[in-house]
Amino acid sequence: MSRFADGHGGPPPALAASSAPAVTLLAASALTVMAPTIVAPALPSIAREFASVPGADLLVPLVLTLPALVIAVTASGAGALVDRIGRRPVLVAGIVLYGAAGGTGLVAGSLTGLLAGRVGLGLAIAAALTSVTTLIADLYGGRARSRMLARQAAVMGASGTVFTIISGLLAGVGWRWSFTLYPVAWFLLPAVLRLVPEPPRVGTGSLRRADVVPGPGTVSAVDGSLAAADGASVPTGERNALGIVAVSVALLTLVQIAFYLLPVQLPFLLEETFGLGPAATGLFIAIPPLAYAGASLASARLSSGRRRATVLAVAFGVTGAGYLAIGLAGNLGVVAPGVLLGGAGLGLMVPNLVGWVAHAAPARLRGRLIGVMTSALFLGQFASPLLWGPVVRAAGRQPALTAAGFMLVALAVSALFLDALRRVPERPAGSG
Numbered sequence: 001m002s003r004f005a006d007g008h009g010g011p012p013p014a015l016a017a018s019s020a021p022a023v024t025l026l027a028a029s030a031l032t033v034m035a036p037t038i039v040a041p042a043l044p045s046i047a048r049e050f051a052s053v054p055g056a057d058l059l060v061p062l063v064l065t066l067p068a069l070v071i072a073v074t075a076s077g078a079g080a081l082v083d084r085i086g087r088r089p090v091l092v093a094g095i096v097l098y099g100a101a102g103g104t105g106l107v108a109g110s111l112t113g114l115l116a117g118r119v120g121l122g123l124a125i126a127a128a129l130t131s132v133t134t135l136i137a138d139l140y141g142g143r144a145r146s147r148m149l150a151r152q153a154a155v156m157g158a159s160g161t162v163f164t165i166i167s168g169l170l171a172g173v174g175w176r177w178s179f180t181l182y183p184v185a186w187f188l189l190p191a192v193l194r195l196v197p198e199p200p201r202v203g204t205g206s207l208r209r210a211d212v213v214p215g216p217g218t219v220s221a222v223d224g225s226l227a228a229a230d231g232a233s234v235p236t237g238e239r240n241a242l243g244i245v246a247v248s249v250a251l252l253t254l255v256q257i258a259f260y261l262l263p264v265q266l267p268f269l270l271e272e273t274f275g276l277g278p279a280a281t282g283l284f285i286a287i288p289p290l291a292y293a294g295a296s297l298a299s300a301r302l303s304s305g306r307r308r309a310t311v312l313a314v315a316f317g318v319t320g321a322g323y324l325a326i327g328l329a330g331n332l333g334v335v336a337p338g339v340l341l342g343g344a345g346l347g348l349m350v351p352n353l354v355g356w357v358a359h360a361a362p363a364r365l366r367g368r369l370i371g372v373m374t375s376a377l378f379l380g381q382f383a384s385p386l387l388w389g390p391v392v393r394a395a396g397r398q399p400a401l402t403a404a405g406f407m408l409v410a411l412a413v414s415a416l417f418l419d420a421l422r423r424v425p426e427r428p429a430g431s432g
Contacts, residue, residue: 045175070122072379079371094127102182137358157293256380288343295347313415319345320408327402
């Protein structure tokens with residue numbers, strides 16, 4: 001049931017996780033993954049097309065990575081718009097811009113024009129992803145919200161594989177054909193306008209208890225300090241909520257920095273160390289998003305209340321074990337399960353951290369805080385190659401993956417230790 005309080009203190013009608021609005025929101029979530037994956041198979045052809053352009057060797061890769069940088073910079077601003085003018089208007093604007101900016105590859109006659117379109121695409125994704133996630137947090141509460149966030153992550157993971165395959169087939173005809181997939185997003189507009197409700201607006205005045213605690217079994221179970229007792233000061237509850245959001249956002253950034261070492265280095269590792277060709281490499285690259293999707297669906301069942309921190313610690317450990325397996329592997333029989341564990345661990349992590357933000361964020365600040373979370377996701381994605389590049393050049397690909405594995409395992413142990421301390425009841429004075 002939704003816990004988004006309107007101006008009169010009552011919630012809007014509850015939405016089922018299998019309803020038409022839910023399907024529409026999940027379909028819109030797939031757009032965020034389509035953005036980079038659509039163009040990836042066409043990059044070699046784009047490089048050949050613009051080979052005569054000065055600096056093409058540096059500019060062509062930006063066709064893939066530039067949207068992530070734009071999202072990282074602008075998503076928090078998109079979140080402010082979501083809170084100011086409404087969730088659905090920003091989503092509609094994001095979808096319109098997504099089709100227009102993404103489709104510039106169909107007509108762009110220069111590399112500069114193509115990159116300008118990628119900037120617009122980043123703005124569109126920032127608006128669409130922030131508004132969709134905020135709508136899910138608004139319209140669903142408790143376990144229904146956790147299930148929706150898990151399904152959102154699963155759809156994003158699975159669609160990455162599906163659209164990569166479709167784009168590869170289109171790129172075989174011609175590189176511009178890959179860009180025809182972007183305007184397909186416009187077919188979602190009638191469903192968004194007709195089926196997705198705009199939640200009642202929450203004023204920017206003093207924060208009510210309903211704004212801080214979305215419902216039983218969610219925020220109050222994550223951190224008891226959020227569920228302020230009757231008569232406790234509301235600003236303290238808000239500060240505690242923002243603290244949970246800040247920790248979650250920081251962890252999301254670290255997770256993305258660690259995880260994106262794998263998709264960047266794996267193709268080179270498989271070719272250089274194990275002698276695989278493009279077809280076999282493609283099969284290995286498809287494993288992490290599929291594992292991510294499956295684990296995301298399971299995360300809603302595993303994580304609720306105080307178990308969320310434990311599941312997160314286990315997820316760090318699983319991902320770390322996968323990275324260690326790849327980093328220390330001497331044959332493909334070890335690499336395959338390592339890749340599977342790496343994707344599955346991330347599938348447990350991301351929905352849990354996003355769920356923490358969605359549950360803890362006060363309703364009147366939800367759009368802004370989810371925008372900050374979106375910025376963190378893509379900032380980590382963009383920064384990962386920059387931060388790991390020197391390590392890879394100095395030590396090699398497998399040692400870098402090994403180092404990332406030890407870092408994730410250390411985070412898992414730290415998270416379990418801190419969670420155990422948090423659960424230990426305080427001993428009464430004089431008890432010996």
